[in-house]
Amino acid sequence: MSHLPTAADLLQRFSQEGVRDVECLFPDVSGYPRGKLMPAASFARGQELRMAQAIPMQCVTGEYSYDPIFPDEDPDVRLVPDLATLRRSPWASVPRYLAVHDCVELDGELCAFAPRSVLKNVLARYAALGLSPVVAPEIEFYLTEVCTDPAQALRPPKGRAGQGEVGQSAFSMNLLNALAPFWDEFQAALDTLGIAADTWIHEVGCSQYEINLLHGDALQLADQAFLFKYAAKEIALRHGMNAVFMAKPIAGEAGSSMHLHQSVVDAHGRNIFSDEAGQATPAFAHYIGGLQTYLPDLVLVFAPFVNSYRRYVTGSQAPINLQWGEDNRTAGLRVPLSAPAARRVENRLAGADANPYLAIAASLAAGLAGMQTQCAPTAALVGDGYQQTHELPQTFMAAHERLAGSLHAQELLGPDFIRAYLAVKQLEHDHYQAEITAWERRYLVGQA
Numbered sequence: 001m002s003h004l005p006t007a008a009d010l011l012q013r014f015s016q017e018g019v020r021d022v023e024c025l026f027p028d029v030s031g032y033p034r035g036k037l038m039p040a041a042s043f044a045r046g047q048e049l050r051m052a053q054a055i056p057m058q059c060v061t062g063e064y065s066y067d068p069i070f071p072d073e074d075p076d077v078r079l080v081p082d083l084a085t086l087r088r089s090p091w092a093s094v095p096r097y098l099a100v101h102d103c104v105e106l107d108g109e110l111c112a113f114a115p116r117s118v119l120k121n122v123l124a125r126y127a128a129l130g131l132s133p134v135v136a137p138e139i140e141f142y143l144t145e146v147c148t149d150p151a152q153a154l155r156p157p158k159g160r161a162g163q164g165e166v167g168q169s170a171f172s173m174n175l176l177n178a179l180a181p182f183w184d185e186f187q188a189a190l191d192t193l194g195i196a197a198d199t200w201i202h203e204v205g206c207s208q209y210e211i212n213l214l215h216g217d218a219l220q221l222a223d224q225a226f227l228f229k230y231a232a233k234e235i236a237l238r239h240g241m242n243a244v245f246m247a248k249p250i251a252g253e254a255g256s257s258m259h260l261h262q263s264v265v266d267a268h269g270r271n272i273f274s275d276e277a278g279q280a281t282p283a284f285a286h287y288i289g290g291l292q293t294y295l296p297d298l299v300l301v302f303a304p305f306v307n308s309y310r311r312y313v314t315g316s317q318a319p320i321n322l323q324w325g326e327d328n329r330t331a332g333l334r335v336p337l338s339a340p341a342a343r344r345v346e347n348r349l350a351g352a353d354a355n356p357y358l359a360i361a362a363s364l365a366a367g368l369a370g371m372q373t374q375c376a377p378t379a380a381l382v383g384d385g386y387q388q389t390h391e392l393p394q395t396f397m398a399a400h401e402r403l404a405g406s407l408h409a410q411e412l413l414g415p416d417f418i419r420a421y422l423a424v425k426q427l428e429h430d431h432y433q434a435e436i437t438a439w440e441r442r443y444l445v446g447q448a
């Protein structure tokens, strides 16, 4: 455990660097950054921060469903900084720091509705067994011109050649270089935030990119994925672009995922998925069996919006099943070829739109439950998984109903969280249903 700064350390550092304020951040239910800006000296002295308990549970349209989730009194929770996350803010125009916070009830319990709490509660279950998960997210996203009219399709940025790219150019170095001023600043921002990228590529889609984060501690990687998205959006706007993490932002183009590689190490740092001889252990099979058993109920966590379900299409490298296979991208659960120490499973279910805290929590909880109940996996998928039928809920409401009917989900992620999540997601869906779409106008105006 690295040394955390004391109040005196912080006061000294802030005054030396002329720091004016600190962004006191927490991820909301969608994984979007919310928080308060606090004078640096107050932060250093540990001044208490409070807000209404329901704030993390606002849906994307800004509302939250009071009834029946929250107490009538709309009580306070405290925002408590995790000082290990304290970093210089890369985008502020004045010297500023940021830190990720936990939402804590006044009695000291982690607030059950806050996504960071949900992950911490799952990790506590691993810790009680002397285990720690290792996680590596791979994050895909599009860079587009700033979207000023939601009725229009998103367009690729002009880039250095003055004309947006066309077609599909996976791994193109020229096109990666075309937006070099953005990448240079973004890479510097990630360095400042302590986020180590493993590789950067141009993905299949038109102006779609993928950055793989270096594997590590699950909570740290969730914080990193959260800050990665925040940083991408901030830096892209400085370059006249939107960084878009929707699962399927452009019809006919590839969707964007957040694949999650995961393994588990024991107290000695040994990967429990491989034995001394380098062979896969029963724990590895049970972990995969757990993902296959419990994830179908939890799809709404990996695919949280109506848009998410447009990504799960045949032949797109996006999953339509929860089969597992070695080195097989048509399986929802891919086992990459690796050395025994790096034996892991890649859960390909999450879209880039998923909340990283919740997606990581759900995947790790399912795997752990699989190991504890010794879930047997199916036989490995060999060949093309797209030849098989869809195994995932194909619409938002189908996934919502599945989650609503699941006792397992309540055990894995907590009944209060599941109740709140279902209510928020229902509210969001009601908004969607109230909107008349371009499709309806295109095909029905002249006829109906």
Ligand SMILES: NC(=O)CC[C@H](N)C(=O)O
Pocket: 140, 210, 254, 255, 256, 257, 311, 316, 317, 318, 319, 329, 348
């Ligand atoms: N890197 C890949 O395998 C592509 C994944 C694909 N874009 C998806 O949405 O799942």
